[in-house]
Amino acid sequence: MSILLTEAAANEVKTVMAVKEPGMNAFLRMSILGGGCSGLQYSLSFDTEYDPKTDAQYEQHGVSVVTKKKFDLHLEGTEIDFLDTPTAHGFSIENPNYPKGAGCAGCGG
Numbered sequence: 583m584s585i586l587l588t589e590a591a592a593n594e595v596k597t598v599m600a601v602k603e604p605g606m607n608a609f610l611r612m613s614i615l616g617g618g619c620s621g622l623q624y625s626l627s628f629d630t631e632y633d634p635k636t637d638a639q640y641e642q643h644g645v646s647v648v649t650k651k652k653f654d655l656h657l658e659g660t661e662i663d664f665l666d667t668p669t670a671h672g673f674s675i676e677n678p679n680y681p682k683g684a685g686c687a688g689c690g691g
Contacts, residue, residue: 584654585612585640585647586661591673592643594664599628606630609639609646612662614653622656622680626673656680 587595587610595610611629614622629648632639638654640647649657660677 584658587642587645587647588663589643591662591664592645595645609648612647612649624675
C-alpha cells in the first residue's frame with residue numbers, strides 16, 4: 583500500500599467532507615506539485631473524477647485516497663496524519679523517500 587492515512591487524518595477528512603461536500607461521492611486526492619530545495623510539495627483536495635487507467639486508489643478507515651499512478655512510486659510509504667496540538671493544527675505529510683530539505687543535489691542541506 584502506497585499512501586497511509588492515519589485514523590486521525592481519516593476522521594478529519596470525513597468531518598471536512600461532511601461540511602464541504604455533503605452528499606457527494608467525493609474522495610481525497612493527493613498530488614505532487616513539484617520539488618526543489620525544500621523537497622516535494624504536496625496537494626490534498628477533494629475530487630469526484632477517478633480514471634482507473636491513470637489513478638491508483640486506496641481505502642483506509644472509510645476514506646478513499648486517490649493519486650495518479652505516475653506519483654505512486656514516489657509516495658510509497660507516505661503517511662498523512664492530522665495533528666491537533668498546542669503547536670500544530672492541520673495535516674502532516676511524511677514521505678520517507680524524500681526527506682524535507684533534501685530536494686536537490688546542490689542544496690548542501
